[in-house]
Structure formats: C-alpha cells, structure tokens
Amino acid sequence: MANRSKRIPIQHVVGYVMSIVLTVLAAWAALNSNLPVIWIIILILALAVIQAGIQLFMFMHIIERGTGHAPWQMIFHGFILAAIVVAGSLFTMSFGFNHDHNDDGGHEQHEQHEQE
C-alpha cells in the first residue's frame, strides 16, 4: 500500500519476543524446574493468561480506536466455547470414574523399564 508507514512495528516485535520468552519459561518450568507439579500447573496457567493478554493487546487491536470496535461478541463466544471445552471435558472425563490408577500404572511402567 502506498500510505503504509515504513517504521518498525515496535509493539509487534516486543509482543513476539515476549511470547517466545513466555513459551521458553513454560517449557523450562515443565522440564527442568523441579517445582512441585501443582506449582508447575499454576505457573503455566498464569503464563497462559499473560500470553492471551499479549495476543489481545499487542496483536489484536483490542484497545485501538479506528473504523470499527473490537469484536466483543466473538471474544465472548470464544470464552464460552473455551469454558465448554474445559469444563465439559472435566465433567465427562472425571464423573463416575475411579482415578486411583496408581497401582496399575506404576506396575505397567515398572514392567516396561524391566523390558528395556
């Protein structure tokens, strides 16, 4: 486009770098941090929220005022759907099941180690 500004899109570059940093941090937490599992999960969830914020504010023009307004309706539906996927999966996959697999699982893994 003729009227395209030539300056570097600082915001996008910063957002991109931050996204990568957050991802690396999450990978480190899961693989190398030796934190208790529950803290790893909490940390990753927190990072995910920050990541979503970066997406919304730095890439998706959520606060920009221009020709139109932010697609609140789509964001709302997106949240509803995410809630259905997460809550629905928890509901379906955990209701009426016995999750005490420690005996079986450990045993099978043990066997595999022996075979190796």
Place this chain on the structure above:
Amino acid sequence: MQLDEFFVTGEPLIYAGMVAIVLVTSAIIFLLTYFKKWQWLWREWLTTVDHKKIGIMYILSALAMLFRAGMDALMMRTQLAFPDMNFLNAQHYNEVFTTHGTIMIIFMAMPFLIGLMNIVVPLQIGARDFAFPFVNALSFWSFFFGALLFNISFVIGGSPDAGWTSYTPLSGAAMSPGPGQNFYLLALQLSGIGTLATGINLMVTIIKMRAPGMTLFKMPIFTWSTLITSFIIVFAFPILTIALALLTIDRIFGSQFFTVTGEGLPMMWANLFWMWGHPEVYIVILPAFGIFSEVISTFAKKRLFGYNVMVWSIILIAGLSFLVWVHHFFTMGAGAFVNSVFSISTMAIAVPTGVKIFNWLATLYKSKIQMTTAMMWALAFIPSFVIGGVTGVMLGMAAADYQFHNSYFLIAHFHYVLIAGTVFACFAGLVYWYPKMFGHKLNERIGKWSFWLFVIGFHVCFFPQYFLGLDGMPRRVFHIIPEWMPLNQIATVGAFVMGIGFAVFVFNIYYSYRHSEREKTGDPWDGRTLEWATPTPVPHYNFAIVPHVESHDAHWDMKQKDKTIYNESKLEPIHMPNSTGQPFIMMAILFFASFALVFEWIWLAVAGLIGALVMMGIRSFDYDEGHHVEVDEIKQTERSARRL
C-alpha cells in the same frame, strides 16, 4: 527404507489401482500437452482467485472423491454380500471402511458444500468476490493437497485402518505402527487449514460485504445457513487441530497424551474428537438445510414459510451442537448423570430440527409445486431425513444406546441423515445452480432417472441395515453369520443401484454439455434471490453495479416491480484482485512437508516447513493492489452477456 515398504505390495486390487493411477495421470498429461493446454490450466485455474472458478474446482474434486469413496463402499458391500469369496481380507477391509468414512466426510461432503457456498454466497449477497480472495484460493489448495495426501496412502505406505474416528489407543504408535495413521493425521491437518480459513473468510464476507439495504434478516436463507456454519467451523475446527497435533506428537515424537502407558488418557481423544465431530456433522447438514430451503421456496413459488423461525432454529441447532458430543460414546462408562445430561441435550436438538421440517411442509402447503429434478431431491429429503432423525433420537437415549451402540442400527441412522441430508442437498444444489455455473441446465429426463435410481437404491441399501443392527450385527466386521446374509445381500443390491444412479448423474453432465439448450436469461428457474439477477455467464466481477436490496427475495421483488440491477449510465471502474500462483505453490510445499512427516523424515519435513515460512514471508511483503476493470470493458461484457 526399502522400495517394497514404500509402495503397498501383494494385493491385486491395489496393483490395479496403481495401474489406473498411472494410466489416468499419463492420459491427462498427454491431453494437456497435445491440446497445448498447460498455460491455460495455470492461467485460468491454478492461479485463479475468482470465487466462481474456485467453487467449480471444489465441486469437481468433491465429485471425484464421491466416486473414490463410493467405490470403497461398493467394495465393502461386495465383501459383505459374499463373505466367503475372500474379496477383501480383514486388514484391507479395515483400510477400506476407514478411507470411505474419512473421505466422505472431510473430502466429499464439506468441499462439495463449500464449493456451492463459494459460487453462490457472493452472488446472493451482491458481492464481487470473497472478502479475502487470496485466502480463498489458499483454502482450496490446502483442501486439494490434503485430499491428495490422503488418497495416495493406499498405494504408498498403506492406508490408515483405525476407522474415520481414529480412536486411541488403537491409532497410537504402539498398536498402529507405520505411516498409515500419519497419513490420516497430516491429511486432515493440511485440509483443516483450508476449512478454518474458509470459515473466517465466509464469515467476514457475509458480515461485511452485503449489498446496501440487505440487513441480516433480509439475507437469503442459504447465506444464513452458511454464516452459521462458518461460526461452527471457526469454533469447532481448532479443537480438531489440537487433537490431531497431540496425536501426531504422540506418534512421531513419542509423547504420551493418548497412550495407555505413561499416564496418557486414551479416552481423551474420543472426547476431543467428538467435541469437534458433533459440530462437524452440523457443518455438513446446516448448509444442506439452506439449499433445500432455497430449492423448495423457488419451486413452490412462495416465500419460505416462517423465515425468521427458520433462521432462529438454525442458530439454536448450532448452539446445541456444541453441547451433545458425549452421545457418541455413552458406553465409555461415564456416570449415569453425565449420560443423562447429554441424552437430554441430544433430544433437545430434535425440537428446532422438527420446526424446520414443519416449515418446509408449510411452504409446500397449497403451493403449485414444479416437479423439477432439484425439487424432487428436496422432496425426497423430507421423509428420508425424518426416518434418520427419529432413529437418531432413539440412539440419543443413553439407556437404549447401550443396545444400539456400534451396531448397524447406527450405520443406518447416520447414512440416513448424511445421505438424505447432505448428499441429496449436494445433488439438489448442483442441479439447481448448474445453469448459473455452466450456462446450461442439466437434462431433466436423465436427471430424474438418476434421482429415482439413487433414492430407491439408497432406501434398499440402508433400510435393511436398521434391522441388521437390531439383529445384532456390529459395524466394521468383514465376516458375518448366516442369519445376517439375506438382508446384507439386499443392501448390496441397493448400493449398486445407488452406484448406477451416480453414474447416470455423471453421464448427465456430459450429455447436457453436448446437447442442452444454452441459457440466455440468467434466470432459468424464475428464481427469487439475487444470484439469478446476474447474467449468464456471470461476468468475473459478478455485478456491474452493486444492487440495492429492499426486501427479502430481492430478485423476485425486482421482477414484480419490473426493475433490473443493470444501468449503463451508472457504471464505474471496478476494483478486482489479481490472479496469483502463491497459494498453489505454498500448499504444494506444505504437501511435501506433510508427506515427509508421514514417513517421519524429520529433516525433509523441516525443510518443507521452512519453505512454507518463506512463502509466507513473500506474501507479507507482496503489495499487490489488484487491477481496475474499465467502464468500456464492463459495457462490452455486459452487452454480450445480457444480449442487449
């Protein structure tokens, strides 16, 4: 890797398939070279961003896929009618039903409907193309190469064999080693890019590019159903993308998301798959409802009865479609409470669907019905689909489902809704909009022959399967007991009659191309919506002047008031996008990358992925502004198209 591991060997049917592929490919190459058509192919088709041409390519590919998966079906039916002939062995049978299901849903039903949407929706809303024509071309080529990847699996590497649902742990690396399941995962992933992009594209097109005056509730009903379908696509396909990615990582890089060992959750695959899979069946049925609504209201010569209620019931069905997925696996063993919840939400879907059925009947009530081929498909749809729907409610009752689950009762049910719904709609829509696409009608007499053959064959094939299911015949078996023989043989006869019906349909395309009277008016059916206001052949910019819409059934209204959308004095230059080869090249590179990943040649796949990223970079700095069609050229085109 040895060559005999790369190619599938030892199966006479597959050798025949290889020979056929080589012959057909060389014939095509020869014809293109002999008639010097390579340049034409590249200029007019491979690089086009015109929604009408892309739609035609979608429909042609979908018809080819219908043929391929239909042959799969006939092979299965032959095996089940003569189980002692050893026509297919167990492994081959597994591969055939897997490819049949996957191709019919992903590479036949969806592309066929998306093809019709491509052609019709911009014309119905008075737009000159999609919102993102480049992305539209990209979508088509991603579907095309995804389908290609899936289809070569039967000669190279071996087809997937874990069913179209690809349930884990069966489809995991431990129980299905080799490239077969990878073909499934990567072909669906590749074509999924296109489907998702089309969903966004159509959504933006319909929301932003409607002709002035066309409010949402003045849109034609097919456009409405397309809009709602796009919403379902945008919300449901990411779930499939993630599920496929997780299973791909499981299989290729050894993670443990869906494995039995290593604390994986195999049932999570079924959960995620059906979270996408149930909305998916509405992705293929809602546009079908839209097509039938258009056809019925045109040939009943009435405005669609209860238009607003029809729209709201589509929206309600779409919303409910995200809340019923567990009814596909009631027998998984979740608690009674879970099953009850999903049982009730499933039955709730029958309410808006029933509303639609009654609205179609009310549209037909006291109308002067024109018995065209398209209308006959629509009329046959109503009772057939009701049978499928009623048995669907039976399956939706969790307690009863423990009996019906994975029996032929289920098979009969979903073929009754998918064939009577989607396939009839594809035929009805193709016959109905054919004059708009190709400038001549399909022959009505031959069309009715194909209609009767297909519909009678369909009922003969699938109605007995309800009773086979009640007699206890499970799905996905290649060998049966004597009690099931008679009904199976009847079903096989029906399947072959359907095959003949399809052959007659294809012959009709050839016959009509040669003999049908050419269309002159652009409005062969005395239509009601804007697409019939355009001349035939439709100019590449669709509308010389963007029409002003005042009412529902805009074209009908204009005809009553003796108005046309064309006015030579008001012409202005039209801004149109340029053709580009980038979508084709980008997707060809991704095809190469996916193929490498299927065989787990990681570095080759990485190279392909880098190639795709480079293509994206090129696209990012591509400041192609398109071109303007000048007034003189528009005048000339319109004069010849409108025969002024």
